Amino acid sequence: METRVRTLVVEDDRATRMLLEDWVRTRPELELCPWSAADGEEGMRLIRDWQPQLVLLDLIMPQCSGISLLRELERDPPPVRPRILVLSKVGSELIVDQVLSMGVDFYLRKPVNLSELGNLVDLLICRIPQQEPVLRGQAWEILAEMGAQSEWKGSLCAALAAECLAGHIGERLMKELYYAAIRESGGTYQSVDKNIRDLVHQLHQKGAASYQRIVKSDTRPSNRAFLRAVAREIERRTGLKSSES
Template structure:
């Protein structure tokens, strides 16, 4: 029989009201969580070292050590020893989102954060169910696979497609296409329709290129360009297979 494991979550936020709101949301949800709190980045780094949390919800603008400072400090750790990180910030821009992702954050949310989206992100990054043990995904694996399949790096949708595929693969359960898209929507400050269209353009380019890697992921030569949902499920399955094989 499988069960649920308790997720260790660390809130790093200097605003007591915002910290309390996040804590109450998490503890009031159906997720089995243990919540710890830090008032700034310096305390956050100390607690990360001592508690080894599964997930850090990180504000950016804080005294002593900022959220960016925390991300920079965590870069000194091997990837497998870093917690998953959700960044939340009053300030939002595509450039800032790219910066925090380059520094190892998994998701970027603009305040005020919607509880449902936050919980979905946590479930995608840190599945609670232990019924099907699996290896964690390696960061950047989806982008490397898309490169193998012939997706041009210059296409805007390539990064969004990689994020959506990793979200779907990490969920460990069937999720809606919209759930897979929502991190890209936040990162791009765009709409679901725009993300869907840009991802569609990348899939068409991959299909037209017809690389061996594409055929391998699809399980053969498709007679037509697959839908976004079909392609994402195949891509997520391959990511999951590679992660489990590497483990």
């Protein structure tokens, strides 16, 4: 049997903490730590005691906040740093960027959609298999044909996101697609979104024949529409069947 991922909940609201604990118990690949934490100080102690691989972390808590916990992790990291998923009502982009720069793997707004949380945890603990090697490079080839340069930040982000989407059109959320780019580029959700948007703008202005054939739009497409078009082209070239109906 595969090793289960030890998971710690750090949340001051009792009802939310119990909801997350119950949700963790329903996931066969997760193992709930014997204790949960109601503030950042207790959370830091439990991280050192139980060495979880995954932490579900609230930000706004009395006495010691989630941000204080993240600062302590930066100052004195444990031997193995856990994956950290922030669940918070705070929606400020400045706060989101701040915590992502402190090593948080992803940021979800409350109220938490448990289905979305499950999809994201699948990505955080790498349960979704890597694409076959034939897909790696297909996105780069397609983007190059459209006129993208390999040194453009958006090229890496779009290639990773399109490869993640290929074969799963209709299933995966934008956050899931961006996570692959965040993980490999070292950026934030906002920076990945902007880099892909800038790439689409540049390619739309160039208007290469390959771009027009694949995107099929007279107006500049959204990031999602662009990635779907590239993913469909990957599927066409590799014979990969999409989940899209």
